[in-house]
Amino acid sequence: MPKYSWPDKPALLSTPVKRLDGPEKVMGRARYSYDISRPGLIYGRIVRSPYPHARIVSVDLSAAQKAPGVKAALAWKEPGTQVMYQGDPVAAVAADTEERARDAARLVRVRYEPLPHLANVEQAMADTAPAVFPGGNTRQGTQDETGNLPDGFAKAAHIVDATYSTHVITHVCLETHGCVCEWDGDKLTAWISTQAVIQSAQQFAQALGIPQGNVHCITQYMGGGFGSKFGPDAQGIICAKLAKAANAPVKLMLDRKEEHLDTGNRPSATAHIRAGVAADGTLTAFDAQSWGTGGAGAGSGFPLPYIYNFPNRKRVHRDVYINAGQQRAMRAPGHPQGCFLTEILMDELADQVKMDPVAFRIKNLPAAGPNAMWAQYFADGAKRFGWDKRHATGDPTRGPIKTGMGVSAHRWGGAGRGSRAHADIMSDGTVVVKCGTQDIGTGTRTIVAVVAAETFGLPVSAVKVEIGDSTLPFSGGSGGSTTAASVTPAIRVTCTDALAALFAKVAPTLGAAADDLAAEGGRIHVKGNASKSVAWKDACKLIGTEPIAVDGQWQDGLSGAGTSGVQFAEATVDIETGIVKVSRILAMQDCGLIVDKLTAESQAYGGVIAAINFALFEDRILDRVTGQMVNPNMEWYLLAGMSDVPKIDIVLNNMPERGVIGIGEPPTVSTASAIANAVRNATGATIRSLPLHPHKVLAALDQQKAGGTN
């Protein structure tokens, strides 16, 4: 048996454990960066470009500097430089109240020389497009080719040739990006809303030219990141500079419009695909030209084709630049796009060979494995969902409300990586576990406590968890669903070693070798002899004045990589209004060893609901003439409310033998594709682009009436 392993019969692991910081959050006592108050706190405000593309002629701060309450003002962009998107930061001010900071920001006089801009992909790819980006408006991306494409098409009995696309959405973190910065001489403390507290300290130090040891970042609570919060960004550096200039702590939290414009987005994806299928339902060929935009100078990659075996395939991708805020990682970056583009095609191909979509998918899956459980999930899920009640494409019932079912599969990585931890056991029985990770709402604080409590045989309440601070032992940023798989092994290793040190102290008292001791139910006992035991508190009295203090780090063997999932959706479509309503979702998902069943399930619910937004509601709309965002708010940038949430059935497949694997991202990949396929099944009309807004549904129905698109 390896020195470090997960217990065979856990007391806490994989059970529902309530979120450790739930009470603080529901009482409003959890202090987010947005809530931090410091003596003498003043407020920062950024002046941003209203133009999607312009040259800065001059920045005049003089009027702003004279405005009431203003303590500092700075130019962020130099004259002669360019702004590349609406919302590009240009200057900033700080004043004693937020209202006065806003007033002063309006007094900053920036002269712009507007330049030609590209408001969408079509404009950027047009032959007549102005050359906006150095090196061209598009850039060659991924190119791969496998097998023999002409052979593949020769074997095809049917070919589908169509264009599929997904749109740009923004992260809409409820707590906007920002921080509070306070200087003490040349030392900076930043309370920052981030997914990477240690990496933020590194980036502050680098940008400000101060030693990393002089920066202290704190993130006890943060209000959502979804891939967009991995550092101070411009607003963090501006905040630090304003605080330095004003010699006062500065709070600079972005407003909702800035959040939409300048804190990332999910890139668009489009692919013109030609795909072939043999008469027996075997996929034979896939030929795609794809493109997408990640905004001003950022890439737009995504996997294509997704999951299924196309033995002969070719894919050529181009990144397209437009004058809009740059993309950032967003919940399973690339996968929702690649999944949608492939999965709609899959249903069209299945119809060509008149196969059931589930059977068709199972026939074309890659080899099964512990990280590739699709065949099982398709079969089990179909049974659980009532797939046998699905009608063929096009609901034959009379009336305007049509119902349909759809299905989709996905995968994700979620592997662990280097993370350190520290554990203290004090002589009064106190246990403190420290790790420089952060809880972005996924429950990291809670799973640290669960793993420590499991290891020490204590209740969760007996463990004091310290996270969210850059002075703690190193851990990575919370991205790629890597946190659980990185942090929990580090905690397990560290606490196992700390417990061994305690056993060494207790062994003489119990008259047994340290190796023969076990910790369970708040006691330390001799293995196989529960009567020879001592209570945790009494055991700790033997520690003496110097506490047990152990450092440890992530080791291989306690975490895994690779998850798979399948989702089923049922939707109704009103063919008179084009309105789609999702009625049911079933999510079959694995994530290795489940640490906390409650918080793991919450992540799966959250992923599904996020993807309902992607499928039906949210859409970053840029005006095609001005290049400005039309809906940089939360009333026209639509997100689901309680009425829009369907019945969601989450089935988590606990696989302890695989170790811990992250679950933050995978459940959000498939939902939109499954919904779109349900809409297709309901109406018989194929909508090949997201979002499934009513006008698109109606247009697809009209097209279908006019003779169909296949």
Add this chain to the structure above:
Amino acid sequence: MSVSRRDFLKSAGVTSLATAVTTVAAPEAGAQTGPRVVGPGDVPVVLTVNGKRLELTIEPRVTLLDALRTRADLTGNKRVCDRGACGACTMIVDGRTVYSCSTLAIEVQGKQIRTVDGLAAGGALHPVQQAFCDVDALMCGFCTPGFVVATVAVLEKHPNATREQITKGLDGNICRCGTFVRVMEAALRARNPPPQSAIRNPQSAMELSRA
């Protein structure tokens, strides 16, 4: 004290809107009758928040949310959309839910204002708060204060609220993490809170001394 929209808008510098509002909202400044002109600049504002009197000196344009968050350090309710679209700032004013980001502090003087900060009595969670914890009806927690307050308001109005009534009551709140399913579960559960939680509670788990 009453304040005309016109004065607020003038002090906020939104002159184009102010012109449109003048004819219906207020007489000309200096007239003998009608609302008294206050501001621009700081004015005294007295609020009753969670049963306590709160004396502030703020500009008339300051919202109820900002007044409590930045002048009284009551940061439980959050600022998210700042335009009355997401519900994170939901407070209860004289028994009705309001978007405090879109309510002027100066307009709610003399009214009973309840925020999330005041719901837990003496450290004991309100049944709605307990239910949110029990079923994990929260993730990042930034929308949670608004949802908690909105749920409290629904259940005070309809102690045996149906699923439909709860949905209606919470439809003005948005969560980005996607906690809706469990928020509904929590709201239903809070109607008749169970005496003993079936789920492990870090707060009530067995004590070390009893171990």
